[in-house]
Amino acid sequence: MSVYVDPVMEHGGSKEFRWTRSCHMYADTLDELHAMALRIGMRRAWFQDKEKLPHYDLVPARRKEAVAAGAIEHTREQMVQFMRQRMGLSEGQRSLFGGGDEGRV
Numbered sequence: 001m002s003v004y005v006d007p008v009m010e011h012g013g014s015k016e017f018r019w020t021r022s023c024h025m026y027a028d029t030l031d032e033l034h035a036m037a038l039r040i041g042m043r044r045a046w047f048q049d050k051e052k053l054p055h056y057d058l059v060p061a062r063r064k065e066a067v068a069a070g071a072i073e074h075t076r077e078q079m080v081q082f083m084r085q086r087m088g089l090s091e092g093q094r095s096l097f098g099g100g101d102e103g104r105v
Contacts, residue, residue, distance in 0.1 A: 002028055002032070002071075002072050003026070003027040003028075003032050003036040003066065003070065003071045003072065004025070004026055004027065004071060004072050004073075004074045004078075004082065005023050005024065005025050005058060005066050005067060005071045005072070005073055005074065006024050006076055006078075006079040007023060007073075007076055008021050008022060008060050008063060009021065009022070009023065009076075021060060022057045022058055022060075023057070024056070024057060024079065025055055025056045025057075025058050025063070025066055026053055026055040026079070026082065033047075033054065033056070034047070036066060036069060036070075036071060037056050039069050040062055040065040040066050040069055041062075041065070042056050042062070051087075052083050052086070053079075053082075053083050053086070
């Protein structure tokens with residue numbers, strides 16, 4: 001069981017999240033995810049209970065803390081594969097960023 005972080009990316013921020021650069025912290029289990037979040041000083045209110053990827057958004061400094069505490073660095077492709085596996089989907093069944101492939105869901 002593990003906790004993972006994907007690369008920091010530019011996203012422009014929002015009303016709820018003022019930082020323009022961040023990444024996702026996600027895990028094999030919610031217990032592990034919340035334990036790591038607590039360990040690096042995250043508030044439980046910041047948890048995003050998304051169907052495809054329950055996660056916390058991390059700014060670069062918090063990402064460094066997570067890695068120092070044992071989080072595994074994933075590439076963007078590894079994060080997408082993790083989400084597909086979590087959803088029980090194969091590569092050809094569904095794109096996470098744009099609906100079904102040839103009408104399949």
